[in-house]
Amino acid sequence: MELDEYLPVLRRTNRRFADAAAEALLASGWTAPVPGCPGWTLADLVWHLAEVQHFWARIVRTRAADPSAYVPPARRPDDELLGFSAAVSVELETAMGGADPADRVWTWAPQQDVAFVLRRQVQEAVVHTVDVEQVLGDVRPIPAQVGLDGLDEWLDVMVPGALPDGPPPDAHPVVLHAVDADAERTLFPGSRPFPIAALTGTAGDLLLAVWRRVPLEVLTVDGDPLQAAAMIGLVSLE
Secondary structure, three states, X not given: OOHHHHHHHHHHHHHHHHHHHHHXXXXXXXXXXXXXXXXXXXXXXXXXXXXXHHHHHHHHHHOOOOOOOOOOOOOOOHHHXXXXXXXXXXXXXXXXXXXXXXXXXXXXXXXXXXXXXXXXXXXXXXXXXXXXXXXXXXXXOOOHHXXXXXXXXXXXXXXXXXXXXXXXXXXXXXXXXXXXXXXXXXXXXXXXXXXXXXXXXXXXXXXHHHOOOXXXXXXXXXXXXXXXXXXXXXXXXX
């Protein structure tokens, strides 16, 4: 994705999250479990995304060089969650729209600029929108370019963040083939001469598989599915 594509995707995804959360609330209530986030309720999910977006809106708006001055918001009562979440989404979108992607800000990654935050917040919203749609039982496809960008971000940012010293000695490559984007990526390239498995599916399904939102059974697996799952599992998301 190009830099100018991220903000429109963030806006659309935030609207999609808000609509799905409102529908899920009517259908199942705030205590409905979230399949993709074991132990979380719908209320926990809505509050989590609101907290995350609140934090990064402040970081970008103030061009913060470190997060030490940030004051977290107080947890809102359940009947205020949807309104608070919607307001924070607008705040984040406004902050992003008023910033140059090259502006320096604090992040937890080596890339210290607004562009990193914008990309990360798009993917945060995309995955959590799927979480709330799973509560609702109506998961919509992730556009190919958004899914592929999320897969690239997972490989380029999350994998080295989780494994800063590189893959462990027992790692094997796993090929990821996104059919709708006509693209191929590899987890742990070069760790062995041959991949342990090749996973084929839409870019969105591959993204959700590496984020452990869907099982590998939704993909076509050529090779050892248990070992492929184990390789993905090496990337701790804690």
